[in-house]
Amino acid sequence: MLSRMADNLYWLSRYTERAENLARILGVAQRLAALPSAYAGASNEWESAIATAHCTEDFKKAYPKATRENVVRFLVGTDGYQGSIIACIETARTNARAVRTAITTEMWEIINDAWNDMQRVRVDTMSDTELDRFLSSVKEMSLRFDGAAYRTMLRTDQYWFQRLGTFVERSDNMARLLDVKYHLLLPDNEPVGGSLDYFQWSSVLRSVNALTSFHWVYRQSIEPWLVADFLILRPEQPRSLISCYKALNDYLDQMAEAYGRQGPSQRIARNTLANLSNAEIDTIFQSGLHEFLADFIAETNKLGAAITQQYLA
Numbered sequence: 001m002l003s004r005m006a007d008n009l010y011w012l013s014r015y016t017e018r019a020e021n022l023a024r025i026l027g028v029a030q031r032l033a034a035l036p037s038a039y040a041g042a043s044n045e046w047e048s049a050i051a052t053a054h055c056t057e058d059f060k061k062a063y064p065k066a067t068r069e070n071v072v073r074f075l076v077g078t079d080g081y082q083g084s085i086i087a088c089i090e091t092a093r094t095n096a097r098a099v100r101t102a103i104t105t106e107m108w109e110i111i112n113d114a115w116n117d118m119q120r121v122r123v124d125t126m127s128d129t130e131l132d133r134f135l136s137s138v139k140e141m142s143l144r145f146d147g148a149a150y151r152t153m154l155r156t157d158q159y160w161f162q163r164l165g166t167f168v169e170r171s172d173n174m175a176r177l178l179d180v181k182y183h184l185l186l187p188d189n190e191p192v193g194g195s196l197d198y199f200q201w202s203s204v205l206r207s208v209n210a211l212t213s214f215h216w217v218y219r220q221s222i223e224p225w226l227v228a229d230f231l232i233l234r235p236e237q238p239r240s241l242i243s244c245y246k247a248l249n250d251y252l253d254q255m256a257e258a259y260g261r262q263g264p265s266q267r268i269a270r271n272t273l274a275n276l277s278n279a280e281i282d283t284i285f286q287s288g289l290h291e292f293l294a295d296f297i298a299e300t301n302k303l304g305a306a307i308t309q310q311y312l313a
Contacts, residue, residue, distance in 0.1 A: 005099050006161045007312040012095035012103075013149075013165030016111070019088035020142035021173040022075055023135040024207040025052050028177075030131060031203045033068060046071045052180040055083055072131065073123045085138055086118045103162075104152040107145060114141040157258060160251045164307060167251075171244035172300045177204065178231060179293040201227050208239050228289060229281040241296065242276040248303070249273050255311070265306040272299050 032045035046066040050059045053075060062081070063070040077084025093115040096108055114137075121134065146166065153159040181204050201222050205211040210230065217234065218226050232241045248269045256262040284292045 001157050001161075003312050005102055006157070007308075008095040008099045009102060009158060009161040010165040010307070010312060012092050012099065012111075013162045014169040015088045015092040015095065016142050016145050017166050017169040018083075018173070019085045019092065020139050021169070021177075022053060022085045022088065023138035023142075025049050025177070026072065026075055026131070027135050027139075028203045028207045029068075029071065030128065030135075031206065032200060034128075048180050049075065052177055053083070054176060055081070058083070069124075072126070076121065076123050076134070086121065089114050089118055089138075089141075099158075102158045104148065106148040106152050110141060110145045110148055114138075157255060160255050160258075161311070163251050164248065167244045167247045168300060168304050168307070170239060171241055171248075172297060172304075174208070174231060174239055174241060174244070175293045175296050175300070177207070178228060179290060179297075198222055205230075210237060210239065213237065225281055225285055228284070232284070233276065233279060233281060242273070245269060245273040245276060263306070263310045265303060265310050268299065268303045268306055272296070272303070 026049060029045045029049040046068060049071055050056050050066055055074075058081060059066070059071075059074055062074060074081050075084055077086030081087065089111070093111050096103060096111045100108060117137065126134065149159070149162055153162065181200065198221075201224060202211060205214050205222070205227060208231070214222070214227070214230050217230060217236070220226070230237055231239065234240050235242050235246060237243055249266075252266045252269050256266050279292075
């Protein structure tokens with residue numbers, strides 16, 4: 001396969017996954033903003049949304065304050081921010097069009113229809129209900145695209161590059177979501193394990209459709225270390241960090257076998273998976289959850305760079 005085609009497939013999936021993640025970030029902020037009035041002004045959910053999306057500097061250049069209107073306008077993308085939901089879907093469509101012969105009809109139609117729908121979005125007049133509906137449509141688009149790829153693509157290198165993009169982006173996004181929640185969202189005057197902390201962690205679980213499955217696994221009340229354990233070290237949770245890296249290892253191994261050689265990307269993915277497999281949540285919290293997640297994000301960035309150098313350059 002030409003490296004240009006592989007690159008387009010890889011980034012097609014990354015941008016589709018990124019649009020979904022931004023929708024989930026805004027959904028968390030929207031839900032937390034609707035907490036009982038006793039918490040009004042106590043939490044900084046809109047600032048945390050910007051921090052989770054990793055665009056604080058760009059946002060500050062455009063707006064003086066992180067209000068609901070400013071954050072929604074910025075992350076949805078009606079004011080031109082190139083990392084917004086609309087921009088991600090437009091970039092995904094551009095990549096999809098470049099590899100039109102490598103993806104299936106169903107995949108192209110899902111991305112193209114989503115792009116057409118984005119042309120009618122008007123954030124300035126969007127109510128909370130309309131925003132919820134819009135965010136749900138973005139998540140549904142990504143889920144449909146993911147399902148179409150899984151059910152219709154041949155299991156060749158085209159499929160492997162598409163899946164690599166999905167899981168590199170998903171693992172990075174999940175780590176950032178956990179890091180920001182643990183360090184920025186809970187106000188200083190609120191106790192860890194208190195009612196506000198409970199609502200916030202519940203919202204994080206809901207944002208990744210994991211609240212019900214969390215209770216299936218633990219059968220007890222929500223605690224920060226249990227949520228972290230669930231979203232980091234539980235392989236049965238499909239969005240957990242270890243689950244993402246199991247998938248990355250599988251696809252990279254298949255590529256190595258098909259191409260007849262291994263390289264830095266296989267070694268980085270294998271080492272990160274080994275670290276996750278040997279980790280325990282108590283040890284992670286004792287040594288610092290932020291430090292652990294920062295190291296993980298750095299390793300995922302290294303993996304992305306290695307994949308680019310090894311296969312896409």
